[in-house]
Amino acid sequence: MSTAPRIEAAKRDWGHDETGCTILHIDMDAFFASLEIARHPEFRGKPVIVGTGNRAVVSAASYEARKYGINSAMPAARAHQLCPNGIFLPVDHHYYSAVSHEIFHTVFREVTDRIEQVSVDECYMDVSGALLAWHSPTRIAQWLRAQVAERFGITCSVGIAGNKLVAKMASTNAKPNGMLLIPLDKHAQFVQLMPLRGIPGLGPAQEKRLNAWGINSVSQLARCSVEELIQATGSKAAATHLWEASHGIDPCTLTLHAPEKSIGQERTFDTDCNDLATASTLIKQCCDKVASILRAKGLMARTLTVKLRFPDLAYSTKQMQLEQPTDAASTLYPHAIDLLLRMMGMPADCRGTEVKLTRPIRLAGISTSTLTKREETVIQPTLDELLEENERVAPMPQASSSIPSPANGTRSTRLRCAEEAVDQIRRKFGQDSAHLGA
Ligand SMILES: [Mg+2]
Structure with missing residues (x-):
């Protein structure tokens, strides 16, 4: 919960020139x-x-x-x-971090993985690479805010600027439930509206020290030279930082995390689940979600794990290597059900609405690992796919590329194209606007 000062006069329209404003600071409002x-x-x-x-x-x-x-x-x-x-x-x-994880992985990372997570409810996002697909930082911010509100019933505030410092100060002043774009040529003017404590990281001790030198606001700070600030603070590093901050300058770049090793989804049943149909539906939703995250991140997975939790809270997992890397729910799902049946000690041909599980489950989920970048992954057609192609009337080029084409692909590439179409519908109309069929 931020106690940083907010200035009413700062919460105004600063103009609409987004050039170079590719850093977003996203902060949940009163998160817990x-x-x-x-x-x-x-x-x-x-x-x-x-x-x-x-x-x-x-x-x-x-x-x-x-x-x-x-x-x-x-x-x-x-x-x-x-x-x-x-x-x-x-x-x-436990609840707050579970929701936080979900927001980061199902909303924020849909836009980009250039994210620096600062805390459970706060992050910086570099959208420069995402602009090709999303067109404008403001549009991204609007989409993020709408998704968080719609899907989680909470609000967040977003600051959009050319660097981390101004983006953070902008989100603070946009609160609650607001958005503030500070164009590059307004950075200095914007920060100079603030009291000293409006600069992130400037604490009471430094404030007192600056006050003693007659510096009581950021605009007064901006009128000092670096040499004067060295005298006031006793530190060259602190002086340089304060001088830059008072002019809306911040040379810091985002600290990005290492690439992900696995992507998974799990859900707890409202009441312990006893039947195969309900468990299958939930696993299908998890496969759908995981596959759409894989596609959004341009990743393919080779390993599939199913995880179950029982009413006594004991865990069980079972893993398999897929015949070829995938980012499609239509490929993950049948394998996930096979794993589930094996974990339950049930026959592989077990299907239908009336089938009972051998043991009730409390939670089910899947995770995918051995991830590779899609553009670097070569996919060899399986034997089944080669046979399928041979059976087709017209001669078809071999599906050895990782980019499927709906017109001439195998059944699995056509299904994957359908899932990509669902991604586009969801991006436009929201996550619940489309679901995968049987
Ligand atoms: Mg917050």
């Missing part, structure tokens, strides 16, 4: 409190405080609670005094 409200709609519009107990501190407070002067890191007992009728809830880190 918003998630509690999302799963308890009856709390909407009420002061919700996450953090309870004698020795606890406040981890998050809804915007209604903040009106009572409640802030993060305040002792919960003090918050109780300020807002005796507030709704105080215990911290549920």
Whole structure:
């Protein structure tokens, strides 16, 4: 929960020139409190405080609670005094990080994998490479905000600028539930509206030190030379950083994470699942999701793992190597069901709506690994595909390329094209707008 100062005058239209503004800072609004409200709609519009107990501190407070002067890191007992009728809830880190993971992997990473995750609810995104497909940073920000709101019932704020510093200051001032684009030629003007503490990382000790030199705002800071700031701060590095920040300059680039080793999805059943049809439906949804993430990231997977969790919380997993790398749910799904049946000790031809599982399950999921980049993956047709091609009337070129063509491909490449079409529909109309059929 951010306590950075916001300036009303900063939350205005700064112009629409997006040239060079390829850094987004995305920050969930009152994340923990918003998630509690999302799963308890009856709390909407009420002061919700996450953090309870004698020795606890406040981890998050809804915007209604903040009106009572409640802030993060305040002792919960003090918050109780300020807002005796507030709704105080215990911290549920497991739930918050599970939703966070889902937001990052199913929304943010649909746009790009050039993401620096700063915390459970905050990240920087470099969209320069994504502009070819998405056209404008503002459009990306609008899509991200709409997806997070629609699918998770919470809001986020986005700052769009030419560097991390200004993007972060922009998202802070866009809050709550807002978006702020700061064109390159307005960077200096924008940051110079702020109080000293508006510069991320400038703490009370440094503020006091600068105050002692008669520097009380970012605009005063901007009028100092680096030499004067060295005198004020006693450090060349700090002085240079402050001088640059006061002019809206930030040379820092994103710190990106190592490439992913696996992509998976798992879901818990509302009540323990006893029948094959329900389990299959859930596994199909997981395959659909995983395949669409693989395609969005341009990855192919060679290894498939099915994971089950039972009512006693015991885990079981089973893994297989696929005949060829894939990013298609239509390929993953039948193999995932085979694995499920083997884990259950059930015959491979077991299908149908009435079939009971040998053991109830609480959670099911799949994950894919041995990932390679799609453009670097050569796909040899399988024996079945070669036979299928031979049976066709017209002579067909061999499907040895990794790029499928709907007109002349094998059954599996045609199915994959259908899934790509579903991706496009979802991108345009939302995740729930289209589903894979049987
Ligand atoms: Mg936040």
